[in-house]
Amino acid sequence: MIHEFFQLLSGWSSLDTAIAGSAALTAMSCSLPGAWLVLRKHSMMGDALSHTALPGVVLAFLFSISMKQAGWVSAAQEDAFLQLFLFVGAVVVGVGTAWLTEWVQRLGRLEGSASLGVVFTAVFALGLLLIRLDVDNVHLDVDCVLFGIIETAALQKVPGTSIPEPVLVNGAIFLANLLLVVLFYKELKISAFDPGLATSLGIPARGIHYGLMAVTAVTVVAAFTTVGSILVIGLLIIPTATALLLSERLSVVLALSVCLAAISAALGHALTLTVPRMLFSRLGYPTIEDAGTAGMMSVTAGLLFLMALILAPGQGLISKLIHRLRLGLKISGDDILGVLFRFEEKTAMRPIDISVPALVARQNGMRPWMVSLSVRRLLRRDLVTRQTSGELVLTDRGRESAKSLIRAHRLWEAYMSKHFELPDDHLHETAHRVEHFIDDDIQERLQSELNAPTKDPHGKRIPELSDS
Amino acid sequence: MKQLLSGLVVAVLGAIVLVEAHNTSEEGHSFRDWPITFSIAPQATTVAHAPEVPTANASPPTPPTLLSRLWRVLSLRDYNTRVVLLGTTILGITAGIVGTFMLLRKRALVGDVVGHSALPGIAIAFLVMEGLSPGTGKWLPGLLAGAFVFGVAGAVSVMLIEKYSRIKPDAAMAMTLSVFYGLGAALFTVVQKVPGGNAAGLKTYLSGKTASLITDDVWLFAVVAGVVLTVTMLLMKELTILCFDGEFAAADGWPVFWLDTLLIGLVVTVTIIGMQSVGLILVVATLIIPPASARFWTDDLRRMTLGAGLAGGMSSFFGTIMSALFPHVAAGAVIVLTGACLFAVSLLFGTKRGVLIHWWRQRQLRREVGRVDLLRAAFELVEHAVSAPIPEFDELTAHELSLADLLMMRTWDAASLQRLIIAAVREGLMHPTGKDTWRLTRSGAEEARRLARNHRLWEMYLMKYAHIAPSHVDRDADLIEHVLDPELVAELEYQLDHPDDEIPQSSHATSVSSLE
């Protein structure tokens, strides 16, 4: 299977380089404004713009027809002008949609995506109405007349070179966006996170927002016309979302999202060459050679996000799980030590019908396997030993560690009772939760704050550290 | 509330029965009492070279006036008008209600996500059915099932991403939408190459057209509406807590996830059912626009739900009338636009969060604050001028206030101060005595005393009970005194043990004198 994968991948030709390169640059040009869309909670803007292109196209079409009828454009030039008008129309309506969204959101104090939803459905409906009223006998689907297809767009070379056109167009837009981000980084950052502060610093936050929306609309529509809507909607948002899982610093997030956009595009095209064929030939459709690469790129970006969601250090599910496991082990281990210490202290009766680990598990609502795991850990660290009867007892080292723990617990109880007038029976719970996190340093400070008490509020002795 | 909702159910069912009765009663005799005209000539197609094509225009009688057309629409004599009117209205009400919860859970666009997520479901269902038995790929229940499964998967993905990462709802929605849509697009390029499969139009196969509704659709809507209304009525309390304080509800042990899932289930059902009968855009719009409009009129969830239902129903109703009244007005689109107009009206005139009321309130507040400031400034001016600790009533009305003196009392500019004085003169609180000089009238003096007293009572309260340093007291007192109502003043008097009419000395003065 792996062999087959690489065999299929070896069919990579210059066409594929052109496709992947065009897609990568388009994705990179989109991911920069996309990052701000995510931060400003306007992520659905890409999808909205792909819909609002319709009225733009219809209006542009009607405009170009009337230009021709007025005799300003000859029939021979019509096609060229039509293409230009279609693009301009979609951009104008796109910028209009973005601005209107911003305006409705501010004026109506609505949530961002709600105001976007209201605006774009209405604008799209306007397009539908226009189609039926005016141009019902012409095929005006945006998919046909405006949106490009990445596979065929890569065929279009810049005259006289072998550079695919989308590489040049979207590469230029990418550079322009990069320049804008670098120039206005501080302004963008402050007005995205704290518009109030921005205004007090003399940054025109509102102007920045409207400008950002305009740049977004132009970038997105330009990308639509070269590679189509599917790729753009996906790679506008997903790389930034992935980057947000990997870093908390804005500049890193921006850089990562540009990289991830390029990787999604290239990897997505490699998967297009291989996966559909391998999959569908096994499902009994041997004629299927590949699938639409734009869709595959979106899916790839989604898979990268899923991987980050699971694997990311710190934010990822696995590292969160490990963190929780560690914490659980620590708490249950501490509790076992504490229980054993209290038994030794003779302040607690040792129950006959339940073992210490089971007791701890019940007290903390933990799973038994977690507690037995921590018993094994304690045994290995030589903090407890198992008697022949099977019961656990503290070793000397274990006793020291337990002493520190109990000390923390009782110091905290004393502190709480002194400062918070809590009833005595409420003290234990909070102390039980906090005891694991009170290190020697804090113990020292608690002790001096409380004038070195010897008893906790329940009258139990606060153990001294043996070497102090 | 419950009565209203159940009333709605009864009304809907009654209307359906009415339509059915209408249908059966008309069967058998044809309707020829009306001069019906139609211009069937192909909408705009001129035929270049075929003059002999028979024209469809059957010698039209005089065209009916707008009024008679309106009567024809409103009398519901046409089957399609009836069905579309009823169907879209029920759907509008239902989607409006469900959309309310989605809007408040910050998932307003989830309908759009569901609609796009359904795409791979349709493709996979087609491929599976073609694989099992060629030629059956377009079996509608199968396609619907695929769409539903993937719609749910999309919506649940949004929930899971929100739950397990710090990605915001809007980004979670955009990501889910684009990944599922991308998968769908990739699968459709596969579908179009499957030999023997009649895939033409599959992509839009499940996007219905509003004007093509039939009675079965209406029944389906009615069932969905029933389910939605029942669930909403039964779970109103839980949903209220979920919508306004989801985190609190989760911490308090409410089954937030399951409530959310239930809501999502409702949304997916409404979206898929709506999509295949009236088209996706109308569903997405009616899930957002009516609740967003209702939001401007109320903060109460029950009222908002009802309002959204009402707005959804109204825009569907009037939109359909428009579409039935004029030729070539796409039904779904005009319903959305009617809703948008309703939204615009709500945005402007909404009584709770509307732009005008907000602007008006801001203005009123500014005025009130200005008036209070002016009168207190006048009071303090007199207080400074007379040597007695508390100025007498006569002293207040006798003292001449000059613009320059007043200007010194606060950080205000001359223009705004003058505006305030003009307003005060109009209200009879001050009267001019010369150029740029005024005196307080009787009522002005009373008001000034009252305000100064309130202010100082509050200052004392803050110092005594809230342990706020005297230097900070003035500012806090300034902020709150504008909202002190008589009961609160009485309460303050009682707390501070102050007799009825006495004005306490300024706390600043006392503290300053005690320092000295």
Place this chain on the structure above:
Amino acid sequence: MQLVDSYSHKRAHGWCWLSIVLSVTGCGSSNPTEPSTANVEGRYSIVCTTGMVADIVTQVAGDRAEVTALMAEGVDPHLYVPTRSDVVRMQEADIIFYSGLRLEGAMQKTFETLSGNGRPVYAVTAEIPQNDLLAPPNFEGHPDPHVWNDVKLWSQAVAFVAARLEAYDTTNAEEYRANAEAYRQQLNALDTYVREVIGTIPEAQRYLVTAHDAFEYFSRSYRIPVESVQGITTESEAGVDDINRLVDLLVTKKVPAIFVESSVNAANIQAVINGAQSQGWAVNNGGTLFSDAMGAEGTYEGTYLGMIDHNATTITLSLGGVAPNNGMQGKLNGAAVTTNQGK
């Protein structure tokens, strides 16, 4: 990325606009250099877009060429999305034929690019005179592309294909001419047949009502007024008033049946049927017509002849005309009236 060298980086902006202008102006002109290949060894490959075009080319080229149709049967050519393998196939083809008149939507630009590279790329409708094309008033530059529904007009495309193949492979020119002639004979017979059977429909009820607007040429050529529920564009949708008018037409003219296309959900015309029913006029679902794509490959309906035969026979029988149950050549599967009601 090797593709962007420093040169283009430096002048990226200027190039960007230049390329937009070039690509924009490049659109209008599509007069490829006529290839002058005289001798072709072995079978050459021809790529076609729709099945209708492929059918002509297969008939004319016979065994001389390997003919591939990109769009499988039952695919809507407007919305076809080419994948990488399609692009590769087009790049490797010796000749490309497409339908033209913007039928192929977004692929139009690709044909222009490929043709600019010197490859023979032809729209089979290219030489049909403007006057024969149907264009909505005001939109003269945008004729209706569904030309194949008029058999006479479509047979002009046969002559066009034959001429191009004769020029490409001069040694076998004679054979192509003969093939084309034979095929045109068949098409003529088909044209006569369609005209005859449609003519048998009682004139008062001779209305072709369909879900989607694709039969204007059929209407003109065979004199049957056509009405559709929705327009050409996929997103287009009717108003309630439009539906009411259609219902009134059906009822007053007593039109016995209406039709769905294979690419449209039958539900879209159910509302019209029900509407007429409520006025006491029972309209049938006349059956499925092939509008933008042919039937399944290997069947009679999967050829151009079969497709038109099927449409004409179905329409005639459903509207009360007289036609042989099994169509012109007796190859249709029984009465083509396959009612497919309900949703």
